[in-house]
Amino acid sequence: MDENSMAKDSADRSGADSHGPDSHSADVIVVGGGFAGVTAARELARKGVRVLLIDRNPYHQFQPLLYQAATVQLGVSEVARPLRDIFRGERKVRVVVAEVTGVDPRAKTVTTADGGTYSAGHLVIAAGAEANFFNTPGAEENGFPLYSVEDAVDLGSAFVAALDEADRGAYDGELHVVVIGGGPTGVETAGAVAETIKYVIPDYFSPELAGRCHAHLVDMLPNVLNAFADRSKEYAQRNLERMGVQVHLGVGVSEVTREKVVLADGTEIPARITVWAGGLKASPLIAAAGLPQGRGGRVDVDPDLTVPGFEGVYVLGDAANMTDARGDRLPQLGSCAQQAGKWAARNILADRAGRPREPFKYVDKGYMAMVGRGSAVAEIGRKRMLMTGPLAFLAWLGVHVVLLSGGLQKLRALVSWPSGFISHRRSYVLLPRERS
Ligand SMILES: Cc1cc2nc3c(=O)[nH]c(=O)nc-3n(C[C@H](O)[C@H](O)[C@H](O)COP(=O)(O)OP(=O)(O)OC[C@H]3O[C@@H](n4cnc5c(N)ncnc54)[C@H](O)[C@@H]3O)c2cc1C
Incomplete structure (x- = not known):
């Protein structure tokens, strides 16, 4: 049986083509709607797998542009996109907005701050990271x-x-x-x-x-x-x-x-x-879940992105120490998290079809950093082709437009970035919040 018919069979057996409003179970629970979680959920749903995606925020945030929001070059809606917009019309994905407070990786259940409990056959933990102040x-x-x-x-x-x-x-x-x-x-x-x-x-x-x-x-x-x-x-x-x-x-x-x-x-x-x-350290959820922690509090996952000793549990992106086939540590980058999301989905489909999982093959796109208008550094690809200046600046813009989720957001970015860079206008309103 191939992946598609396997998934259809599973949906038929569960008698549900989509999630009911009270559904607290699914084939897969994804914790975290960042680069890794959204990609995994999307890939699984495309193959007919029912996914519960839980995030504390109703939106997916785009960290590479946060510094531009912090300096009012971009507005909030250009650095975040509603999860319900990303998955609109996607009946296989149920978005739940709630703070996850507990994960039982053996029972494969997830508990939320409002007392909800959710269960699934597979868990994908993609809860990202938080600032590490190193006790300063x-x-x-x-x-x-x-x-x-x-x-x-x-x-x-x-x-x-x-x-x-x-x-x-x-x-x-x-x-x-x-x-x-x-x-x-x-x-x-x-x-x-x-x-x-x-x-x-x-x-x-x-x-x-x-x-x-x-x-x-x-x-x-x-x-x-x-x-x-x-x-x-x-x-x-x-x-x-x-x-x-x-x-x-x-x-x-x-x-x-x-x-x-x-x-x-x-x-x-x-x-x-x-x-x-x-600096950053892994989400506190990792410790709360009792998963084995390595460097930075992250989970040292196997090359296939599963947690050793915890069948059916995957940890991805900034929450994990991921390695490539040679055992080299992979970077905490948006494209790495996205690729890991796709790969985890592929391995979950393999699990469900009774096929062996495969080790994550990361396509290294290199490193980039913006210094200022027309000024950036880019080291492209595994061979680190070096670029500086306006060419690197354009490469940075191109790569980040590709990383953005959704056509509308890409279009908005293509209009507002160049005009902001050229005109130095600061036309966005920031509504101050009570700091938590
Ligand atoms: C300021 C900044 C700039 C960056 N610039 C770049 C760049 O230019 N290029 C690049 O490739 N990478 C960049 N990165 C790195 C990149 O953003 C991360 O590697 C990537 O976001 C990791 O994706 P993720 O899915 O693992 O985690 P995240 O994107 O952090 O997503 C984690 C999600 O989990 C949710 N979550 C966490 N805990 C809970 C909980 N308890 N309950 C419910 N939900 C929870 C969060 O709300 C969040 O939506 C940057 C990072 C930062 C911080």
Whole structure:
């Protein structure tokens, strides 16, 4: 029996072509509607498998563009898409919006904060990651992480509020924005803040206020973009400094307060706003599920993406330490999570058809980071073909349009990105939230 007839047979036997409103069971439960979870659910549904997709948010968020939302270059609807829109008309996928509080990987049940319990034959855990503050005193209380749409709105609102306060004279000092972490997120955020200071604040406020604003980037390593080639690292640092970012390298952060960032060598950088891009750890759900944790709290999965010792449980994307056929660790990237989602679906179909699972074959598309307008680094493909400048900038735009989910979102991005880059307009409204 092939995959399609197998799946149809399963649907026929369950007597359900779609989920009823009270259905708490399915063939597969997917926890997390990020890159990995959405892709897995879509692939399974296409083959007739009934999926329950559970996420705490009613939307799928697009992390690569969060720094643009945080600097008000894009609106929330350009960096998030409703899950119900992604799966509209897809009767095999039931979206449940709820906080998952417990997973029993042996019974294959999932519990939600409102007391719901859901069960399935297979579990796919794709709950992503969260900021890792590495116990740095004051970092969690006073720093702004950047992992979710809420984080981006909090950071953007604080930045706009700080500018308004400075403009009306609530304080007449200098406005320092300190970004901690020199990886792609930190570099992109620091670059976007510097561009805002250079091109936006003089127009929207005054050149005098722009003269009082400063962007900093701090990392304990001796260079930015540590995973990249030396030429990319040098290019990114040179361009950040050219744009006015003060780069502090080779020294860690020992404390973050409301007014400053203290470095391990005693240097104090005044900070009105501190952005924490210093690292990630797996979702706390992994520990709650009692799954074996490896580096970063993530699950060391087998090459076929299953959890050793837990039949029918898959962990994907940022929640997992995934390896390729040679045993090399795979990166925490959107395209890797997407491909893992597709592969897990394929292996679940194999399980259901009684065929052997296959080890995940990752197609390495390389690394990229945006530094500023017309300025980016890209190392394309497994062979790391190096690009910098406008060509890399265009490659970054192209790759991220492809990663975006849905034609409408791609179209919106194609219109709003270039116009935002050219005009430096900031026309989006951020509604401030009460920070949790
Ligand atoms: C700021 C930033 C910039 C990035 N830039 C790039 C880039 O330029 N290119 C690139 O390829 N990659 C980039 N990445 C990495 C990429 O976004 C991640 O690797 C990818 O999102 C991982 O996908 P995922 O599906 O594993 O997790 P996520 O996309 O994080 O999805 C996890 C989902 O699980 C849900 N969830 C978590 N816990 C619970 C719970 N308890 N109950 C219910 N739901 C829950 C969350 O709401 C979320 O929807 C970036 C990441 C960040 C943070």
